[in-house]
Amino acid sequence: MLTLFHHPRTRSTRFIFLLEELGAPYEIHRIASLRRPDGSGGIDPANPHPHGKSPALKDGDTIVFESAAIALYLTDKFPAKGLGPVIGDPARGAYLSWLAYYAGVMEPAWMSAWMKWDIPRGTAGWVAVPEVMDFVNATLAKGPYILGEKFSAVDILVGTTFAMFMGTPLLEKTDLLEAYVRRVTERPAWAKATEIGDG
Numbered sequence: 001m002l003t004l005f006h007h008p009r010t011r012s013t014r015f016i017f018l019l020e021e022l023g024a025p026y027e028i029h030r031i032a033s034l035r036r037p038d039g040s041g042g043i044d045p046a047n048p049h050p051h052g053k054s055p056a057l058k059d060g061d062t063i064v065f066e067s068a069a070i071a072l073y074l075t076d077k078f079p080a081k082g083l084g085p086v087i088g089d090p091a092r093g094a095y096l097s098w099l100a101y102y103a104g105v106m107e108p109a110w111m112s113a114w115m116k117w118d119i120p121r122g123t124a125g126w127v128a129v130p131e132v133m134d135f136v137n138a139t140l141a142k143g144p145y146i147l148g149e150k151f152s153a154v155d156i157l158v159g160t161t162f163a164m165f166m167g168t169p170l171l172e173k174t175d176l177l178e179a180y181v182r183r184v185t186e187r188p189a190w191a192k193a194t195e196i197g198d199g
């Protein structure tokens with residue numbers, strides 16, 4: 001049995017989405033508390049994440065943390081649904097690249113925009129949001145999903161993040177992005193995830 005360490009309205013809801021898509025058996029351990037920007041909250045000692053963050057996943061004695069790693073772990077463990085290209089699939093390279101890009105470039109890009117940080121040219125390891133979006137838009141112009149014709153766990157990470165930011169000063173709403181977000185969030189598993197996860 002898999003245990004998802006989850007806190008309502010945090011990044012962990014995306015893994016209820018993925019687990020539902022995969023038809024995987026799982027239980028939810030609700031993280032009792034998280035650190036909040038206003039100084040409230042604190043780390044729940046029962047949360048196995050090394051920094052007390054949400055999400056984390058437990059599979060027997062194995063602990064997996066960081067969203068990109070959890071996505072890869074789950075799609076590798078449950079390959080039948082085809083939500084992540086497996087080793088040997090020509091799309092595997094793109095899949096791994098997008099998972100790493102999500103964690104290592106996209107999230108820092110949005111965080112630096114939100115914090116109004118200037119990204120030092122050529123040295124930061126990530127790029128600013130407009131450059132990220134040029135790449136995303138060029139990718140989505142070629143197919144309905146990030147990996148092309150097939151919905152994957154990358155869309156769960158990217159599509160739900162866009163759903164949150166689109167229309168804010170951080171992310172301009174465009175027809176292309178709106179249609180993409182709709183394709184991802186109209187899936188029944190997302191409705192189920194928010195119903196289970198927000199409670």
Ligand SMILES: N[C@@H](CCC(=O)N[C@@H](CS)C(=O)NCC(=O)O)C(=O)O
Pocket residue numbers: 009010011012034035036051052053054055065066067068
């Ligand atoms: N890089 C982590 C980020 C996880 C994260 O920061 N989660 C937030 C909630 S959405 C959290 O737990 N914040 C409380 C804290 O940082 O202590 C991932 O992608 O899984």
